Amino acid sequence: MKIDKARYIAENFDDVCAKDRVFLNNPVIFHSLGIAPLVVMDTSGRNALMLFAAVLLLLPIVRVVPMLLMEHFGEKARPMLVCGVAALAYIPVYFILYFIFQKNLLSLGIYLPMLVCEPLVIQRFEHTLDAGISQTVRKSIGFTLGYGLVLFVLGLVREFLALGQLFGVQVTKLLFFPLASTPMGGFILLGLLAAVWQYGLIRYKKYVNMEAKRTV
Amino acid sequence: MSTVFHDVSLFLLYAVLAVFAQNAIFTRSLGVSRMIALVEEPSLNSVLFGGLLVAVQLLAAPFGWAYATYLAPLIPASTLIRAAVRPLAYILCSFLAMGIVWLVLEHGIRSPRCSELKMLLPLATLNCCVLGTLLISGSQHYTLAQSLGFGLGSAVGYLFAVLLVTEAQRRLRTDAIPPMFRGLPITLIYTGILALAIYSVTGHMLNV
Numbered sequence: 001m002k003i004d005k006a007r008y009i010a011e012n013f014d015d016v017c018a019k020d021r022v023f024l025n026n027p028v029i030f031h032s033l034g035i036a037p038l039v040v041m042d043t044s045g046r047n048a049l050m051l052f053a054a055v056l057l058l059l060p061i062v063r064v065v066p067m068l069l070m071e072h073f074g075e076k077a078r079p080m081l082v083c084g085v086a087a088l089a090y091i092p093v094y095f096i097l098y099f100i101f102q103k104n105l106l107s108l109g110i111y112l113p114m115l116v117c118e119p120l121v122i123q124r125f126e127h128t129l130d131a132g133i134s135q136t137v138r139k140s141i142g143f144t145l146g147y148g149l150v151l152f153v154l155g156l157v158r159e160f161l162a163l164g165q166l167f168g169v170q171v172t173k174l175l176f177f178p179l180a181s182t183p184m185g186g187f188i189l190l191g192l193l194a195a196v197w198q199y200g201l202i203r204y205k206k207y208v209n210m211e212a213k214r215t216v
Numbered sequence: 217m218s219t220v221f222h223d224v225s226l227f228l229l230y231a232v233l234a235v236f237a238q239n240a241i242f243t244r245s246l247g248v249s250r251m252i253a254l255v256e257e258p259s260l261n262s263v264l265f266g267g268l269l270v271a272v273q274l275l276a277a278p279f280g281w282a283y284a285t286y287l288a289p290l291i292p293a294s295t296l297i298r299a300a301v302r303p304l305a306y307i308l309c310s311f312l313a314m315g316i317v318w319l320v321l322e323h324g325i326r327s328p329r330c331s332e333l334k335m336l337l338p339l340a341t342l343n344c345c346v347l348g349t350l351l352i353s354g355s356q357h358y359t360l361a362q363s364l365g366f367g368l369g370s371a372v373g374y375l376f377a378v379l380l381v382t383e384a385q386r387r388l389r390t391d392a393i394p395p396m397f398r399g400l401p402i403t404l405i406y407t408g409i410l411a412l413a414i415y416s417v418t419g420h421m422l423n424v
Contacts, residue, residue: 079338187408195401
């Protein structure tokens, strides 16, 4: 790493983290958002893909539309507005998802409609909606990518450990950890993934600080 | 008389099941993100939150039951519309319940805690535990007594889980935990082990 870049990151580490929503400020690992679908339904690459598509379609609408409508409603109506927009946006999103994934979508059970109340999607009702549209869209894309990364990593690991498959293709007949497909396995594996992620962040911070102190 | 006894038994049975064997957090992970926020944020009063959750769940259950029994069958099942409008319908049921609780807090109760309760009310209402419970009650075609029992039990079970994890969090704030496991990782692993303990009682089918 170049010394100038390392110095900049070391001096502004919190700001750099805040801007990066995929690795350094991941919505799942550092904000504990969207855990329910991850723990229960993210048991395969296919489920991860369906959940990712749902969040990709839902999140930008739920972030932007309430911001545009906010001036017509009082501050007290913000939670209802954000959640109401999420529930209304779910109707066309459901049709699109059904068109793409057909009956496979039903395997997500109640965890697909529950996205309209998931803090990952409606988190904005707890904050004022004062950012610009482009900034909000950028943030929502970052959040979606960060969430998608965890979805795919966890989904594929669980599918491999529980069934010996990857995206439905049998890789091995050995079932390393059948519990991985259950919610308790999901909790434990997500906890381990979060620990590895935090370890990576600690190591990265150390590396950046070391590079920043380097003189030659 | 026997019908009343039967309904009361169902209510109690479903309430007890929802607290322990079908605990919202440990078996279905409903509202786990909110639980972690509650556990990590000392300014949020978990017991008040739980009390509001109980009120909202109990009030939303009859609305959810009425929708699933009388309104949903009017929409043809063959179309996708019934599935697409499901969350909107149940969110409206939650809003109705929230409105009633808010009115009671505004006009019926004189307490210094009222403003804190009003602040917590949207957090308790717009919670996956409420929506998830309504969705389960609707899709399983529960009766009114079953819906009420399941709603009450889910809320009490949620509060039970929050208190259990809060106590664990307090004990786990120690240097014996490696830095990489502190915070979310250890909370999730602990929750997973508790879920495993519950499954050891109720049983679970594995893909073996």
